Amino acid sequence: MEGKTFKTKIDGKEIAVQYSNLAEQTNGNIMVRMGDTLVQATCVMAKGDRGNLGFFPLTVEYEEKYYAAGKIKGSRYMKREGRPSDEAICNARLIDRSIRPRFPKDFQKEVQVISTIFSWDGQNDPDVLGLLASSLALSISDIPWFGPVAAVRIGKKEGKFIINPVYEERAKSDIDIIFAAIMENDELLVNMIEAGFEEVQENEILEALAAAEKPLKELIAFQKDIAKKIGKEKAVVEMMAIDSGLEKEVRNHLGDSLEKSIYQKDKNKRSQSMDEIRADVTAFVAEKFPGQGKEYATQIFFDREVDRLLHENILKYDKRPDGRKLDELREISCEPGLLPRTHGSGLFCRGQTKALSTLTLGSPSDQQLLEGMEIFGKKRFMHHYNFPPYSSGEIKPLRGPGRREIGHGALAEKALLPLIPNAENFPYTIRVVSEILSSNGSSSMASVSSSSLALMDAGVPIKNPAAGIAIGLILGENNKTYKILTDIQGPEDHHGDMDFKVAGTKDGITAIQMDVKIAGITKDIVKDALQRAKKARLEILEKINKAIPGPRPNLSPFAPRILTLQINPDKIREVIGPGGKVINEIIEKTGSAIDIEDSGLIFVTAENEESAQKTIEIIKNIVKEVEVGEVYEGKVKRILEFGAFVEILPNQEGMIHISKLAPYRVRKVEDVVKIGDAVKVKVISIDEQGRINLALIQKQKEK
Numbered sequence: 001m002e003g004k005t006f007k008t009k010i011d012g013k014e015i016a017v018q019y020s021n022l023a024e025q026t027n028g029n030i031m032v033r034m035g036d037t038l039v040q041a042t043c044v045m046a047k048g049d050r051g052n053l054g055f056f057p058l059t060v061e062y063e064e065k066y067y068a069a070g071k072i073k074g075s076r077y078m079k080r081e082g083r084p085s086d087e088a089i090c091n092a093r094l095i096d097r098s099i100r101p102r103f104p105k106d107f108q109k110e111v112q113v114i115s116t117i118f119s120w121d122g123q124n125d126p127d128v129l130g131l132l133a134s135s136l137a138l139s140i141s142d143i144p145w146f147g148p149v150a151a152v153r154i155g156k157k158e159g160k161f162i163i164n165p166v167y168e169e170r171a172k173s174d175i176d177i178i179f180a181a182i183m184e185n186d187e188l189l190v191n192m193i194e195a196g197f198e199e200v201q202e203n204e205i206l207e208a209l210a211a212a213e214k215p216l217k218e219l220i221a222f223q224k225d226i227a228k229k230i231g232k233e234k235a236v237v238e239m240m241a242i243d244s245g246l247e248k249e250v251r252n253h254l255g256d257s258l259e260k261s262i263y264q265k266d267k268n269k270r271s272q273s274m275d276e277i278r279a280d281v282t283a284f285v286a287e288k289f290p291g292q293g294k295e296y297a298t299q300i301f302f303d304r305e306v307d308r309l310l311h312e313n314i315l316k317y318d319k320r321p322d323g324r325k326l327d328e329l330r331e332i333s334c335e336p337g338l339l340p341r342t343h344g345s346g347l348f349c350r351g352q353t354k355a356l357s358t359l360t361l362g363s364p365s366d367q368q369l370l371e372g373m374e375i376f377g378k379k380r381f382m383h384h385y386n387f388p389p390y391s392s393g394e395i396k397p398l399r400g401p402g403r404r405e406i407g408h409g410a411l412a413e414k415a416l417l418p419l420i421p422n423a424e425n426f427p428y429t430i431r432v433v434s435e436i437l438s439s440n441g442s443s444s445m446a447s448v449s450s451s452s453l454a455l456m457d458a459g460v461p462i463k464n465p466a467a468g469i470a471i472g473l474i475l476g477e478n479n480k481t482y483k484i485l486t487d488i489q490g491p492e493d494h495h496g497d498m499d500f501k502v503a504g505t506k507d508g509i510t511a512i513q514m515d516v517k518i519a520g521i522t523k524d525i526v527k528d529a530l531q532r533a534k535k536a537r538l539e540i541l542e543k544i545n546k547a548i549p550g551p552r553p554n555l556s557p558f559a560p561r562i563l564t565l566q567i568n569p570d571k572i573r574e575v576i577g578p579g580g581k582v583i584n585e586i587i588e589k590t591g592s593a594i595d596i597e598d599s600g601l602i603f604v605t606a607e608n609e610e611s612a613q614k615t616i617e618i619i620k621n622i623v624k625e626v627e628v629g630e631v632y633e634g635k636v637k638r639i640l641e642f643g644a645f646v647e648i649l650p651n652q653e654g655m656i657h658i659s660k661l662a663p664y665r666v667r668k669v670e671d672v673v674k675i676g677d678a679v680k681v682k683v684i685s686i687d688e689q690g691r692i693n694l695a696l697i698q699k700q701k702e703k
Contacts, residue, residue, distance in 0.1 A: 003018060003019050003020030003021065004018075004019045004020075004229075004230060005017065005018050005019075006019075006222070006225070006226050006229075008218065008219070008222045010152070010163055010164065010215045010218060010219065011162075011163035011164065011215060013034060013035075013163070013164055014034070015032065015033070015034050015129075015132070015219075015222075016032070016033040016034075017030060017031070017032055017033075017136060017222075017226060018030070018031040018032075018033065019031075019140070019226075019230055023040070023042050026042040026043060026044050026137075026141075027043050027044055027045050027141040027142055027143050027232075028042070028043045028137040028138060028139075028140050028141025028142075028143065028232070029041065029042040029043070029137055030133055030136040030137045030140065031118070031133065032129045032132050032133040032136065033119075033129075034124045034129055034164070035121045035123055035124045036119055036120075036121035036123075036124075037117075037119060037120050037121050037123070037124040037125075037126050037129060038068075038117075038118045038119040039115055039116065039117055039118065039126050039129040039130050039133045040115070040116045040118055040133065041113065041114070041115045041116075041130065041133030041134040041136065041137040042113070042114050042116075042137055043111060043112070043113045043114075043134070043137045043138050043141050043143055044111070044112050045109050045110070045111050045141075045142075045143045045235070046109050046110040046111070048109070049108040049109055050108060050109070050110055056100065056103055056107055056108070057108070057109075057110040057111070058096065058099075058100055058103065058110075058111050058112075058113070059110070059111070059112045059113070060092045060093075060095050060096040060099070060112075060113045060114075060115075060134070061084075061092055061112070061113070061114045061115070062084070062088045062089075062091040062092035062095065062114075062115045062127075062130055063081075063084070063088070063114060063115065063116045063117065064081070064084070064085060064087070064088050064117050064372060064373035064374070065081065065116065065117055065118065065373065066081060066373055068117045068118055068119050068120040068373060069120045069122070069373050069374070071373065073371050073372075085372045085373075085375075086406050086410060087372060087374060087375060088372075089403050089406045089407065090406070090407055090410050091115075091126075091127045091130060092115075092403070093403060093407045094127060094131065094178070094192070094194050095113065095115060095130055095131045095134050097192050097515040098131055098134075098135075098149050098151065098180040098191060098192040098515075099113065099131075099134055099135065099138065099145075099147070099149060101191055101515075101516055101517055101518065101519065101520075102138075102145055102146045102147050102149060102182070102191075102519075103144065103145055103146075104144050104146070104237065106300055107144065107237060109237065111143060113134050113137065113138065115130035115131075115133055115134055117130075117373065120373060120374065122167070123166040123167060123168075124164070124166060125153065125167065125170075125374070126374075127178075128151050128152065128153050128164065128178060131149070131151040131180060132150070132151060132219065132223075135147050135148045135149040135150070135151075135223060136148065136223055136226060136227075139223055139224075139226070139227040139231060140226065140227050140230050140231040140232065141231075141232060142232040142233060142234055142235045143234070143235065144234050144235060144237050145234075146182075146519075147182070147223070147227075148182070148219075148220055148223035148224060148227065149180050149181070149182055149191065149192075149220075150180065150181055150182075150215075150216045150217075150219035150220045150223065151178060151179065151180040151181075151192075151216075151219075152164055152178070152179060152212050152215045152216055152219070153165065153170075153176070153177070153178050154175065154176075154177045154178075154179065154208045154211060154212050155169050155170050155173035155175060155176060156173045156174060156175050156208075157169055157172060157173060161207070161208060161211035163211070163212070163215050174197065174198035174200060175195070175196075175197050175198070175200055175204065175205075175208060176195065176196050176197070177193065177194070177195035177196075177197075177205070177208055177512070178192075178193065178194045178195065179192070179193055179208075179209060179212045179216065180192035180193075181212075181216045181220070181520060182220065182519060182520050183217065183220050184519050184520065187522065188213055188216060188217060189519055189520025189521060189522060190209070190514075190520050190521050190522075190523075190526060191515070191516050191519065191520035191521070192514060192515055192516070193500075193512050193513065193514040194512070194513055194514075195511065195512040195513075196414040196415075196417070196418075196510065196511050197418070197504075197508065197509050197510050197511065197512075198418045198508075198510070199418060199464075199504065199505055199507045199508030199509065199510055200508045200509055201508050201509070202509065202527075202530040202531065202534060205509065205512070205526075205530060206523070206526065206527055206530070209523060209526060210523075246285065246289050246298075246301070247301060249288060249289075250281055250284070250285065250298070250301055251305070253281065253284050254277070254281065254305070257277055258274075258277055258305060258306070258309065259309050259313075260273075261273040261274050261277055262274075262306060262309060262310065262321055262491055263313075263319075263321050263322075263323075264321070265321075265322040265323065266352075267352050267440045267489075267490055268393060270321075270490065270491075271393070278302055281298055281302060282298050285298045303495075306491065306495055307495045310474070310491055310492070310495045310496070311474050311475075311476075311495075314326075314474045314483050314485070315474055315476055315481060315483055318483070320485065320492065321490060321491050321492065322351075322489070322490075324487075326483060326484065326485055326486065327484075327486045327532060327535065327536075328486060328487075329350065329469075329486060329487045329536055329539055329540070330350050330351030330353075330487055330489065331349075331350070331351060332348075332349065332350050332540060332543045333347075333348075333349045333543075334346070334347070334348055334349075334449070334453055334543050334544050334546075334547035334548075335347040335453075335547065336453045336454070336456065336457040336547055336548045337457045338356065339358060341558055342358045342359065342360065342556075342558075343358075343359050343360050343361045343458045343555070343556045343558060343559040344358070344359035344454045344455060344456075344457040344458025344459070344460070344556060345357065345358045345359065345453075345454050345457055346449075346450045346451070346452070346453020346454040346455075346456075346457055347450060347453070348446050348447075348449040348450035348453060348544075349446075350442070350446055350449075350487065350540075351440055351441075351487075351489060352438055352439075352440035352489070353436075353438060353439055353440050353441055353442060353443050353446050353489070354436070354437040354438040354446070355434050355435070355436055355437070355443060355446035355447045355449070355450040356434070356435045356437055356450060357432055357433065357434045357435070357447060357450035357451040357453065357454040358432070358433050358435075358454060359430065359431070359432050359451075359454040359455055359457070359458045359460070360430075360431045360432075360433075361428040361429070361430060361458065361460075361555070361556075361559045361560060362428065362429040362430075362431065362560070362605075363428075363429060363560065363562065363593045363595060363603065363605035364380070364423070364427055364428075364429060364562075364595040364603045364605075365429075365593060365595050365605075366429040366431075367379060367380045367429050368382060380423060380428075380429045380430065381413070381416070381417055381420045381429075381430045381431075382413065382430070382431045382432070383409055383410075383412045383413035383416060383431075383432045383433075383434070383447075383451060384401070384409050384431070384432070384433045384434070385401075385405050385406075385408045385409035385412060385433075385434045385436070385444065385447055386401070386405060386433065386434065386435050386436065387404065387405050387408070387436045387439065387443065388435070388436070391436045391437060391438055391439045391443070392439050408443070408444035408447065409434070409447075411444055411501065411503075411511060411513050412434065412444060412447045412448045412451060412468070412503070412511075414510070414511045415448045415466055415468060415503035415504070415510045415511035416432070416448065416451055416452070416455070416462075416466055416510070417510075418463075418510050419452075419455075419462040419463045419464055419465075419466060419505065419510070420460070420462060421460070421461050421462065421463075425461070426460065426461060427562050427564060427603050428460075428560075428562060430455075430460065432451045432454055432455065434447035434450055434451055440489045440490055441470065441487075441488055441489030441490055441492070441493045442468075442469070442470035442487065442488065442489065442493070442501070444468070444501065444513075445467075445468030445469055445470050445501055445503060446468070447468075448466050448467060448468035448503045448511075449465075449466070449467045449468060449540060449544060451466075452465035452466050452467065452544060453465075453544060453547065453548060455551070456548050456550060456551045456552065457548060457552060458551075458552070458555065458556055458559065459551050459552040459553065459554055459555040459556065459559075460551055461551050462551060463505070464505035464506060464507060465505065465541060465544050465545070466503055466504060466505050466510055467503065467504070467505075467537050467540035467541050467544060468501060468502065468503035468504075468511075468537070468540075469486065469487060469501070469502055469503075469533050469536040469537055469540065470487065470488050470493075470499055470500065470501050471484060471485065471486060471487075471488070471498070471500040471501075471502065471529045471532050471533050471536075472484070472485035472486075472488035472492050472493065472496040472497070472498055472499065472500070473485065473496060473497045473498035473500070473516075473518075473521065473525065473529070474496060474497060475497045475518055479518075479519075482525060484525075484528050484529055484532050486532055486533075486535075486536050487536060496517070497516060497517050497518045498514065498515075498516045498517070498518070498521060498525075498529075499514065499515055499516075500512075500514045500529045500533070501513045501514065502529075502530065502533035502534075502537065503537075504537055505541070506538065506541055509530075514529075560605050560606060560607060561605070561606055561607075561608060561609045561612045562603055562604065562605045562612070563603075563604045563609070563612045563613065563615075563616050564601060564602065564603055564604070565601075565602045565604070565616050565619060565620065566599075566600055566601055566602070567600045567602060567619070567623045568600055568623065569598065569599060569600040571600070571622070571623040572596055572598075572600060574622055574623060574651060575594075575596065575602070575619055575622055575623065576596070577651065582622065582650070582651060583596075586615060586618050586619070589618075590606065590611050590614050590615045590618070591606065591607065591611055592604050592605060592606040592611055592612055592614075592615040593605040593606070594615065594619075602619060604616055604619075618650065621649045621650050622649065622650045622651060622652075624649055624652075626648070626649070626652065626654070626683055626686065626692055627683065628683050628684065628685060628686060629682070629683060630682070630683050631680065631681070631682050631683075631697065632646075632648035632649070632680070632681055632682075632683070633648075633678065633679075633680055634646040634647050634648040634654075634678070634679055634680075634681055635647050635676065635677070635678055635679070636673050636674065636675050636676060636677045636679060637653060637675070638653075638675070639669050639670065639673070639674070639675055640669070641658075641669070642657060642658055642669075643655050643656050643657040643658050643660075643661075643669060644656045644661070644669050644673050646679060646681055646694060648681060648683075648692070648694070652692070653692070654681065654683065654691075654692030654693065654694040655691070655692070655693060655694060656673075656681060656694045656695065656696050657693065660684070660693075660694065660695040660696060661673065661696050662696070662698065663698070672696070673696070679696060679697075680696075680697040681694040681695065681696055681697060682694065682695050682697055
């Protein structure tokens with residue numbers, strides 16, 4: 001493959017960028033390699049505008065290819081890649097959140113960025129490479145974009161931070177954090193964070209950021225050098241301008257009505273009022289300034305005016321739309337055990353955001369099987385997030401979870417996973433579903449709190465409850481003055497400059513997800529946001545602890561019961577039986593579910609403990625080692641000329657020789673026992689081949 005190759009080393013690991021313009025009909029394409037993991041990124045810009053959509057039409061895709069890992073996966077009837085995995089969707093969102101803020105404001109041409117994994121070595125994660133490749137593809141293209149964006153993953157081993165750790169190193173690390181950043185005015189600004197932790201302190205996150213600073217700067221300089229050498233001239237995009245006359249007339253027409261509308265506590269009333277004002281302004285402009293594009297200009301002006309009013313009032317007067325102080329939480333209420341028949345439930349309300357989480361416990365066989373390009377195995381803890389249209393007062397078709405639902409569910413799952421007891425202590429499969437009943441900002445973090453309530457209500461012995469909070473930012477025009485907002489909602493979320501989600505327990509942080517609408521944030525803002533989040537998190541946890549101090553001592557009566565039994569692995573075949581005959585008979589007889597691991601660990605799941613205990617006793621009898629001198633009650637199964645065979649344990653037989661049937665000479669076996677007789681026998685010997693020899697214990701004659 002001819003072309004140009006650029007190389008750099010980050011913490012001793014080589015990153016190679018290959019440009020050959022194979023995807024020559026794109027606006028930009030590049031390949032990035034680390035080890036034998038190779039990712040291609042392409043970007044394409046539409047020829048014309050799509051009109052004013054109210055958002056920038058950017059689409060980001062992350063494509064996992066089974067061939068990249070040398071695998072042929074899928075069902076027996078479908079062997080090609082289909083719907084992207086949850087992992088791929090989360091990686092696409094990670095790239096989107098990093099590159100989206102760097103496009104020109106009000107840019108309306110549709111852009112699509114696709115990262116394709118061509119090769120995967122099982123060591124180097126392609127997600128960070130996908131972000132780096134996307135940044136490079138946009139940087140060398142003619143698409144207007146203010147890059148580059150650099151990204152590194154930080155792990156920790158033996159007290160030292162590792163840059164871009166391999167999978168094995170990540171598995172042993174108590175932190176897994178990705179920082180994305182840009183350079184502006186010779187200052188490094190963080191514009192995206194994605195992280196999971198084992199209850200770490202805020203200072204450790206700041207130390208990780210300090211460790212990431214040097215490699216981030218190196219990657220930015222590396223990309224700038226490549227763009228300078230092979231980059232195209234950026235296209236000139238004409239942005240719709242608003243003439244000063246229109247702006248002045250509209251502002252005079254509005255008076256203080258828009259500001260009054262923004263500063264209403266109730267979301268529904270605020271939305272209705274804003275819609276009415278928007279319609280009024282549109283009609284005013286159409287009448288006073290007739291001509292093409294005026295409605296479009298009005299839309300731009302309207303959004304900018306809301307931004308201006310929100311920023312000005314918060315920066316100058318600490319005035320938030322709902323009247324709260326900058327560090328004040330909305331009203332919070334918690335209610336565990338709301339639903340009568342679920343295994344666990346919890347309702348968490350914060351202002352007009354209301355999340356209801358339900359928990360279901362299942363057997364080990366209920367685990368989710370994972371079979372993707374990177375991930376292969378089982379998953380015993382699942383968190384799913386649903387955002388029905390009624391939660392935001394909208395009407396939409398119900399067509400399964402979208403990318404937002406999958407991303408928010410994964411974030412809450414990441415926050416809760418470190419708290420879940422291991423399978424040895426709590427062998428259940430656990431599924432939590434969070435239904436957002438009403439949304440007015442930070443519903444993903446509300447689902448962390450409601451899920452903690454549901455887990456404890458079900459009696460799951462979690463280490464600590466977790467809570468989540470979204471921290472916002474209002475940045476001044478000089479990018480030096482700023483105000484941190486606790487528990488953002490409504491217009492603060494939409495028109496604010498940052499969404500910094502932090503989840504954790506009283507002992508530390510378990511998950512972070514941050515994205516911005518501005519260039520990025522400084523280390524000082526990161527520090528302030530973390531401290532503000534800690535204060536809010538502890539306040540929420542106090543509310544949760546008052547509602548339910550800890551996990552309930554007993555499981556729900558509607559939850560299944562699981563008992564475990566460790567047997568000799570060599571005995572597994574005896575429990576299963578030929579063609580599964582033995583285990584199926586046990587299941588049919590007791591109604592229990594039986595899961596057997598290769599180690600010989602057996603899980604018995606039943607509707608009640610009595611059934612589970614009965615199943616355990618049957619299995620114990622099957623695998624029991626017979627010893628000389630033991631006495632058993634058995635049943636005669638077969639009779640031969642020289643003796644009778646008695647089943648003393650399930651699928652274990654011993655033989656009573658004809659000479660051991662009675663203290664006198666027996667001429668015929670049938671003279672003493674018959675097939676089907678229940679008899680009491682004693683083990684007198686076990687030969688080298690494991691054959692069990694028995695003696696019949698004679699019943700005493702009744703006097």
